Each structure stands twice: as structure tokens, then as C-alpha cells.
Amino acid sequence: MRLIATLLFAALLVFGIWSFVDSETFLLGPMPDGYSWWWPEYTSTFGGDIDFLFTFISWLILVFFVGTMGALIMFVFKYSKKREGKAVFSHGNHKLEMIWTGIPAALLLIIAFMQMTTWADIKFAGATAGKQLFAEVFASQFDWRFRYPGIDGRFGTADDIESVYEFVVPVDEDIVFNLRSHDVLHSFFVPVLRLKQDAVPGMTIPVWFNSMEEGTFDLICAELCGWGHYKMAGRITVVSRAEFDQWIVDKTAEKYSNGQENQ
Amino acid sequence: MKPQVSNRSKLRTVSLGVLLGCLSQACGFEPQAGTIHYSLSDSTHARLRRAYEDGEVANPGAVAVQIQGALEMLFGSAAEPGYMLLDDWIGEIDRSAGGYDELDDAAFDAIKVGNARRFKMQLQLVEARRYAEVYRPFYAQDLWLEWTEDHLPGLLENPDAPYDESDPDYGTRHEEAIALFISHYPTLRESSDMYRQHCLHCHGNEGGGNGPTADFVSPRPRDYRLGKFKWTAVDRNQPRREDLLNILEQGAKGSAMPSFMRFSRGQLEGLVDYVRLLAIRGEVETLLVGDAIDGEGDLPASSVLVNYEFVWEKWDAAPGKYVAVEGDVPRAHEVTPEMLEHGRELFLGTVANCFSCHGPDGRGAGVSLFELKEIDPDADGAIVLTEDDLVAGWMFKDFVKTDDAGNPVLVDGHTVTEEKVARHKLDDWGIARETAGILDAKGFGSNPRNFQQSIFRGGSRPLDFYRRIKYGIYGTVMPAAAPELTDDDIWSLVYFVLSIAEEHDVAREYEKKLARFDSETEHEEH
Secondary structure (H helix, E strand, O other): OHHHHHHHHHHHHHHHHHHHHOOOOOOOOOOOOOOOOOOOOOOEOOHHHHHHHHHHHHHHHHHHHHHHHHHHHHHHHHOOHHHHOOOOOOOOOHHHHHHHHHHHHHHHHHHHHHHHHHHHHHHOHHHOOOOOOOEEEEEEOOEEEEEEOOOOOOOOOOOOEEEEOEEEEEOOOOEEEEEEEOOOOEEEEEHHHOEEEEEOEOOOEEEEEOEOOOEEEEEEEOOOOOOOHHHOEEEEEEEOHHHHHHHHHHHHHHHOOOOOOOO | OHHHHHHHHHHHHHHHHHHHHHHHHHHOOOOOHHHOOOOOOHHHHHHHHHHHHOOOOOOHHHHHHHHHHHHHHHHEOOOOEOOOOOHHHOOOOOHHHOOHHHOOHHHHHHHHHHHHHHOHHHHHHHHOOOHHHOOOOOOOHHHHHHHHHHHHHHHHHOOOOEOOOOOOOOOEHHHHHHHHHHOOOOOHHHHHHHHHHHOHHHHOOOOOOOOOOHHHOOOOOOOHHHOOOOOOOEOOOOOOHHHHHHHHHHOOOOOOOOOOOOOOHHHHHHHHHHHHHHHHHHHHHHHHHHHHHHOOOOOOHHHHHHHHHHHHHHHHOHHHHEOOOOOOOOOHHHOOHHHHHHHHHHHHOOOOOOHHHHOOOOOOOOHHHEOHHHOOOOOOOOOOOOHHHHHOOOOHHHHEEEOOOOOEEEOOOOEOOOOOOOOEOEOOOOOEOOOOOOOOOOOOOOOOOOHHHOOOOOOOOHHHHHHHHHHOOOOOOOOOOOOOOOHHHHHHHHHHHHHHHHHOOHHHHHHHHHHHHHHHHHHHHO
């Protein structure tokens, strides 16, 4: 029994370290091109900061995971009931408790201070205040809808350009958009941008990002929003400014189509 | 102490067994195709029962079996859907593969692009010549059959040999394997699988809008069996396939119908095929019931084919009823205040008569939703409306409330009964207007559009508004525009309606909030 319990805990330790070290192809062997269990390469300006924090915290966790699991395995093996008899009550060790409270508290403080500027840059109201609104994004069960202001520069007017599923944005520009939900909680999540923001019904939430690379990326809903949550997908297409302007021209032509081309 | 230990280890064994059992169940899950079958609609059974009670039909059960058999002959079964081919079609159009023959080259290009994405994993493996590792894609049972039976054995033997030696048009086995995935068009059987996964729960197995989740969404989902679809580009007719595709891609904003853009073009075209099959099946069913009752319980053999051709003619007529506009569509920045004023006059006037349903303020709370003629003006609690009431913005809504028991009462305490107060007008799906807070028998209703919500289900391009106003909405109370209205009048109305939406758009609130924020911060600074 002792050996089984020890091996079970040891297996957990091995499994945990393995998932960390071999995270790109974990358990399933090499993945087809372009697929991985790990983060895709980031493309947003703040992606590096997020990745740094993520990696730092992951290493921290690894160290403590190995330490605590190792201690656990050792205790399970060494102090089994058969060999050591029944456990006795002990009041504990005051100094030891101070240490294992103090160290995590200090680490938490370090993490809190390290992430503060990153968080402020991405999420605080000041990050988007006074900037030109680029688009409005509406989440609803189970699709993403986007609205561009048209030539009058105002939203919610007759010349708005609307798009479903596809969010087209220019590269290397600060994209500020208002996020809204029509019905329940959703979450706007673009893994390559390292951007995740809840859409809350009744709230208008300004969000921003700046993609440094062109390409087509997945937009997914990261908040369980109902039975169709798994298929609430969208696509972010980052293109050059010229291509974006052309896209707007095409969308405008489509909006004012007279139907002669069979639309 | 001993028995306790053994109990515990028993418990462990049992829970481990349950866990493994659940896991193996979850891994081996496959939908059971054999258990799916079409049934006749509730209204068919109701009509037959009525006919039986009236003595017109002696054995309604036998009639139902006859109709069921006829429908199976025409449309196949749920597990094997497929059209019965008419003689006229031979050499003209091949409907055995759904709508494959009706698509143009641009559509096929889009289908290929979609397939390249949909079968990305399979194509990567084929191109790397790892044929044996190719795994089965979703909703592609016929494709898979073709792959495993026609392609795979030859590929494993020699991929560079010609696919078909007798026909030089084919490339090598390897090239044909890639082409198989790239140019795949879903069969009706595959599309029906997909329909059952993604559409059935609202729209029902036979497309009756009666799936298990239908009761939880407002408005209720479309019942295909009438062959009527609201958001089309045709003049009051069965839709074109482009119209159905458009709704699948764009969704119906503000309803529970989402956009399905994440699926490939081929999958969506396949769904269009299957929805059309269900719609035609439903229409034919309705006609057959009528014929069977007229024939006193005996379905004439000729009627089956006649009705089938009749319904197909209506669907084939759709492209001829397509609505487009001559000349340019006026753009939003070209709209003048005079044009909006003209639109407002028309909206409130009696020629266009918009206000009578949509209300003078566009909230969708007009008085015409009720068949006012049924009110006896002398009856207790009845309200007689004058034109002044309408112009002053009188709203029925404000006068009818619901009491604790859920019965509608007038504000002044009078009870409302069906005789006294207007009955709701019903649309062709039997859905009552609920503007006054009164719902239909099932407790569901759908409103005339409230323009102040600025949500437009059938699209918000000026052209979409033009089509709704000029030709009305098929199957609903929304009529076609009066013939006196010119195109200019209609564009004025379009932009007037858009201006109501604009005034109440959610973006206005945000602008107000920003302005408030700005003035507050200015105040603090000074």
C-alpha cells in the first residue's frame, strides 16, 4: 500500500514536470503544422510582457511544485502507518509556520508589483482615454459582430459598416474598440494578441491592442456563454493600412449595393 | 476494524470501475443513425382527426400511412434523404446531389477555399504521403466511404500510378486523393448529419421549428414546412438558395439564429440543400393531406407527383422574382433633412401607413396589430379609437396590463375578453403580435420591429430595407408598399427609419457618458 501510494504521487510529479517541459507536443506526439498545445507566437505590443510574467510564474510554480511534491512523496514513503505507527498530535512549530507563510506572501507581493505596470498599460481606463475609437464589437449567443464608423466617424449612424465573424484591422496601429454584449457574459479572447476581456451585458468596455504582424488569427469566446459556446468563433485579419482602406471601400460598396450583382 | 478496510477497498474498486466505464462510454460515443426517422407534422394529424370526426375520412391511420409512404418515396428517409428525380430533370439538372448543379464557378472556388481549411489536417497527411494516418472528418460519411473504398487501397499500393487508366483526364492516385478532399461537395446524407447536430435542436427533425430548445427562444424558430422564409431578396416567393445561404452566414441579428460563418462554404451550401429538402417535403405534405381528405381517405396516385412538381416550380421560380434596384442607392451622407422630413410624413401618413403597426415613434406599438373591427363599441371596457388618438401618439400598450393571474386587463379595471378587445392578428406561422403585453396561446409572440432597438434581423443595408418596405415580408402581417409610393418615397422611408434607429442607438449612451465624464473632469480642473 505504501509503495502504491508513493508511486501514485511520484507519477503525478513526473506527469506535472513532463507536461511543463514537453508542453508543445504533450502526450500526443508531433502536431500538424501550425498547431501546438503551447501559446502561439505573440504578435501584439504587450505580448512580450504577458509572456514574461507567464513564464516567470510558471517557473516559480515548477520549483514549488517539485519541492512540495518531493516532500509529500518522501513523507508518504517514510512515515507509513505500518512502520511508524499512528500519527500523534503536535501543536506545530511556530518558526516553521512563519517561514512558510512569509515566503509565499513575499512572492505574491513581488508578483503583484511586477505585473502592475503591464496591467495598467493594457486594462486601465487611462490606456484608452482620449484615443480615437476604431470599432465596436458586439458579442451575442453565438457570434461576434463588428461595426466600423463609416465616413462620418460616428458610431450607430446610417453609414456604419458592419461585419460578422471577420474583424479586419490595420497592422502597427493602436486599435481601440468598445466591447459590448447583447445577452450574457462572453469573453473576447485572441491568443496571439494575449488579449482577453469579458464582455458584460449592460457595460461598454474600451479595449485596445496593437498587432505588430499581419495575418489571420483566431478569436474565440473564453467565457462559457451557453450550449453553443464552443462554436462561438471569429477571425481577426490584420492587414496593411492600404489593404484595410481597400477593404473598407469594398464593404462600403457592398453596403450600398443595388442588388444588380445578385446579392 | 477489518471489515471497514475491506469495505473501503470495495468502494475503491467500484468507483474505479465506474470511472473507467464512463471514460470508455465517452470515447465510444457515436450517434445512432438507425433510430432517426421523419414523422408527420402535428397539423397533419390534427387535420386528419378533424376529417375523421366530420365523417370525411373513415380510417385516418391508413391515410397517414399512405402519406408517409408517398413522402418517403419523394424525399427518402431521415437516414437516407434524397429526391425522387423527375423525368424533366434528366439531362437538365442533377438533384441527386442536393444543389450541386445550381452553383456557379465563383461558388465552387469558395467551396474549394473552405475545404482547404476544413480538411487541413487530412490534406497535410495526404500531401506528406502518410495515407494510412488520415482520419475521418466530421459530417463526411460519404466522403469517408469514397476515401476508404476507392482511394486508400490503391494509394497504399502505388500512389503514383494513374487513378483510372481508361480515362486520361484523371491524374495520379496521389493527385486524385488531394482533389477528393479539395473539391468535396457534401451529400444530402452528410448535410442531414450536420443539420441534426447544429440546427435540429431549434428547427426540429422535420424542420417544423419544434426542436427541444425551440420553446426557450424568442422569436420562435422558423417552421420550414410552409416554404415561407422572411429574410429573402425575392418578391413574396419561396427563397433562392443565396437567400438561405445569406441567413446562415449573417445570422438573424437579435434572434437566436447565430452566424455560421465558421463553417466552410461547402458545409453551408449543404445545409441550404437540406433545409430546402425539408421545406419542400413539408409543403408537399400539407398538399397531400388536403388531397387525401378531398379524396375521402384515398390519396390519388396522380396527386403525389402533381404536388411534388407544383412545389418545385415555386422554388424554381425564385430567381425570376429577384428584386434589385435600378440606379444607385442613395448614400447616408447624401441624405438631406428634406428627405428625412418627407420620410416622416410618409411614415405618419395613411398611404404608407407605417405608424399603424410600428407606432408613431417607431417602437412597434401601433394599433393595427389588433383587429379592431371585432370590438363592439358599446361593449363594457371597449376603447374606440379616433384618428386624433393615433396622431397624438396614443398607444394601446399603455392601456393593457396583465393581472396576477396572467389575464390581460385594462388599466381602468375592466377585464379584457377576446370578444371585447381585439384579437391579435396572426401571421402565417400562427404567431400573435404581443405588443400589448398579451401573448398567444402558447405564451409566445413576435413584435413588429421596434426601430428604436436598431436591430434589424434581415440585414441593415439600405437595399435590405428597400426590399422589406417595397415587397413586404413574406408570411407576416407586413404588407407590400402601396403602389403609389415611388422609389424616392421608399428611400425617404428607409432613411427615416434608420434615423429613428440612429437616435436611440447604444452608441448615443456612450457618447453622453463621455461628454459627462469630460465636463466633470473640466469641472475638477477649474
